[in-house]
Amino acid sequence: MLESNSKILIDSHTHLDQYSKNDLSELLSRAKSHNIERIIVAGTNIHSSQQIMDMINTYPNFLYAGVGIHPMEIQDSMNVNDLQDIEKLVNTPNVVCISEIGLDYEVAKATQDLQKTFFRNQLQIAQDHKKTVVFHNRGAGLDPIKIIEEEVNNGVNVVAHYFQGTKGYAYSCLDSGMYLSISKTVLRLPELQDLIRYELPLDRIILETDSYPQPFKKNRMAWTEPWQLTLIARKIAELKDLEFEEVCRTTTANSNFLFGWN
Numbered sequence: 001m002l003e004s005n006s007k008i009l010i011d012s013h014t015h016l017d018q019y020s021k022n023d024l025s026e027l028l029s030r031a032k033s034h035n036i037e038r039i040i041v042a043g044t045n046i047h048s049s050q051q052i053m054d055m056i057n058t059y060p061n062f063l064y065a066g067v068g069i070h071p072m073e074i075q076d077s078m079n080v081n082d083l084q085d086i087e088k089l090v091n092t093p094n095v096v097c098i099s100e101i102g103l104d105y106e107v108a109k110a111t112q113d114l115q116k117t118f119f120r121n122q123l124q125i126a127q128d129h130k131k132t133v134v135f136h137n138r139g140a141g142l143d144p145i146k147i148i149e150e151e152v153n154n155g156v157n158v159v160a161h162y163f164q165g166t167k168g169y170a171y172s173c174l175d176s177g178m179y180l181s182i183s184k185t186v187l188r189l190p191e192l193q194d195l196i197r198y199e200l201p202l203d204r205i206i207l208e209t210d211s212y213p214q215p216f217k218k219n220r221m222a223w224t225e226p227w228q229l230t231l232i233a234r235k236i237a238e239l240k241d242l243e244f245e246e247v248c249r250t251t252t253a254n255s256n257f258l259f260g261w262n
Contacts (some may be wrong), residue, residue: 006245007235010255011039012181012209012227013099013134016063017052023213027225034227037061037252038069038141040138040259042099042134044070046085056094062168064259065092066099066134068122078119083188089155090129096259102136103144115165116147123151125164132157132258134181137165142170145172157258162210167199179258181208184224197239206255207232 011031015022018040031039041063043049056063067089069082073197089095098160101122103115110118114166119135124132133156137144160173163180173180182205186192196205207229218230237247256262 007035007248008037008252009035009207009229010252011036011209011211012159012206012224012259013042013066013210013253014039014220015210015212016226017043017048017055024055025094029064031077031169031226032062034230035248036226036229038224038255039064040066040096042070042097044100045073045078046082048058049086049089051211054088060094063094063096065089066097067097068095068096068101069104069118069135069138070100071104071108071110071115071118074108074115074118076110076114077110078114080117083118083125085170086122087125087129090125090131093130095214096193097132097134097159097182099109099134100136101133103140103159104136104138106139108138114158116143117121117146119144120151123148126156127152130155132159132260134159136161142169145176145178145180148178149176157208158209159258162208164189165216166191167195170195170199174200177208179204179254182232182236182256183208183210184232186208186232193235196236200238202240202242204252205236205251207251207260 041052043052050063056065067086135144158178160178160180162183164185209224209226211224233247234244237244
C-alpha cells in the first residue's frame with residue numbers, strides 16, 4: 001500500500017530489461033515499498049525495444065516503455081530503414097516516449113553525421129506520433145538542442161536525460177521548453193547541487209535512476225535501483241528548502257504530464 005499520494009514518485013528512465021527475471025522481481029518489490037508508482041524502461045536498440053514489450057505486459061500499470069536506438073548502438077552498417085521496426089512499436093500500448101536517443105561524441109563509434117541522421121529520423125517519429133523525447137548528450141555541446149529545435153514543434157515534449165550540465169547548457173534546455181531529468185549525481189556533484197538550489201525551477205524537473213546491473217559494485221545492495229528516487233527527491237528538497245512531499249508531488253505531476261498519465 002502506498003502511504004500517501006503526496007509521496008508517490010515516478011522513475012522516468014531505467015534499463016531494467018538488462019536484469020535477470022529473479023533479480024527484477026525483488027528490485028520491483030523494493031521499488032513499490034518506497035512508493036515508486038511507475039517506472040519507464042528505455043530501449044537502446046531494436047532488440048531491447050522489442051524485448052521491453054514483454055516486460056511491460058508482465059507488469060501492467062507499473063512498467064512502461066521507451067523505444068529507440070541509442071547513439072552508442074548505431075553501427076556504420078546501419079541505415080534509416082532500420083528505424084521502421086522502432087516506428088512499429090511506437091503505438092504499442094504503454095509505450096510513452098522515444099528513448100533513449102541522442103548524440104554521443106565521446107564514446108559512440110558511429111560517425112557524428114550518422115548519429116545526427118538517426119537522431120533526426122527518430123525525432124521525426126516522435127513528431128509524427130506526438131511522443132515525448134528523452135535524449136542523451138555526451139560531449140555534443142548544443143548540437144542536440146539545435147537539432148531538436150529544427151525537427152520538433154510545440155506538440156512534442158522533450159527531456160534532457162541524466163542532466164548534469166553547466167548553467168549555460170541548463171538555460172539552453174529551459175529556453176527551448178525542455179524538462180531536466182535529475183539522477184543520483186545530485187547526491188555528489190556540487191555544481192549540480194548549486195544549479196538545483198539556485199537556478200532550476202522545480203516545475204521543469206523530473207527524476208530518474210538510469211538503473212542497470214552494476215556487477216562492478218561487489219555489494220549487490222549498492223547497485224542503483226528505482227527505490228533510490230527517494231534519496232534524489234530528499235536531496236532536492238534539502239537544496240531548495242522545500243518539503244519532501246512537495247518535491248514528490250511536483251516531479252510526479254511533471255512526469256504525468258510528459259508521459260500522458262494526466
